Amino acid sequence: MNTKRRINFIGSLSAAIVVSALMMISACTPAPPSTRSPTPLADPSGDPVAGVEAFKTYCGQCHELTPGLNRRAPNLKGIYGSKAGFLGDYEYSAQIKQSNLLWNEENLIRYMMAPKQMFPDTKMLVDQLPDDKQAKDIMAFLATHP
Ligand code: HEC
Known part of the structure; x- marks a missing residue:
């Protein structure tokens, strides 16, 4: 491996490490909770x-x-x-x-x-x-x- 190829190799290797680290971080971030939209009450007879x-x-x-x-x-x-x-x-x-x-x-x-x-x-x-x-x-x- 000449020096230029080795630098390219190290460059793509570190890119791969960064990408997999990002994927791991996003897998650990919990999904936001599921929420419903509020609706005003039509029948006001309840207390x-x-x-x-x-x-x-x-x-x-x-x-x-x-x-x-x-x-x-x-x-x-x-x-x-x-x-x-x-x-x-x-x-x-x-x-x-x-x-x-x-x-x-x-x-x-x-x-x-x-x-x-x-x-x-x-x-x-x-x-x-x-x-x-x-x-x-x-x-x-x-x-x-x-
Ligand atoms: C002993 C536990 C328990 C009690 C007490 C209880 N629930 Fe539930 N409720 C559940 C469970 C378990 C479910 C999920 C039902 C299913 O998937 O079949 C549920 C589901 C529901 C749902 C449907 C939710 C949806 O997202 O569609 C409503 C509405 C609800 N309950 C209202 C009430 C109300 C109002 C009360 C009080 C009067 C009450 N429940 C008391 C256990 C309970």
């Missing part, structure tokens, strides 16, 4: 303040409101008005994922009150809410959550 407590009592042991925090269940930030099974970083059961359903008032209340009736294969197992007042309050809280 968002009462919804804070109701959410803690009936939903909070499984659901978070922070994007990316999907431990026992998908986070619910921006859920109102969003497509069911939307998050790319949560593994939903098949029926929700394929439903193409929109989480409007009617569908959210139906699901909160009786998830298995809506999607028999759903992973969401909950205690029955006392009545749809709680469901409306929770929905109002979720829709107004910043």
Whole structure:
């Protein structure tokens, strides 16, 4: 190998090292969490303040409101008005994922009150809410959550 060829060889070798180092760095950078866009609530009959407590009592042991925090269940930030099974970083059961359903008032209340009736294969197992007042309050809280 003459000197010029050796320099060329070293040059391409170091370029390859730089490229693979960059690839390793980008593989280690976590992907940004999947987020839904917020939608204002159409039906104002729920009480968002009462919804804070109701959410803690009936939903909070499984659901978070922070994007990316999907431990026992998908986070619910921006859920109102969003497509069911939307998050790319949560593994939903098949029926929700394929439903193409929109989480409007009617569908959210139906699901909160009786998830298995809506999607028999759903992973969401909950205690029955006392009545749809709680469901409306929770929905109002979720829709107004910043
Ligand atoms: C015991 C745990 C648990 C509780 C309590 C619970 N959930 Fe869930 N929830 C889940 C799981 C698990 C899923 C994922 C369902 C699936 O993939 O089938 C889910 C899914 C959902 C979804 C669909 C999310 C999406 O991205 O499409 C909504 C809406 C929802 N829950 C609302 C609620 C509300 C509101 C409450 C309180 C009234 C509640 N959940 C209480 C576990 C829970």
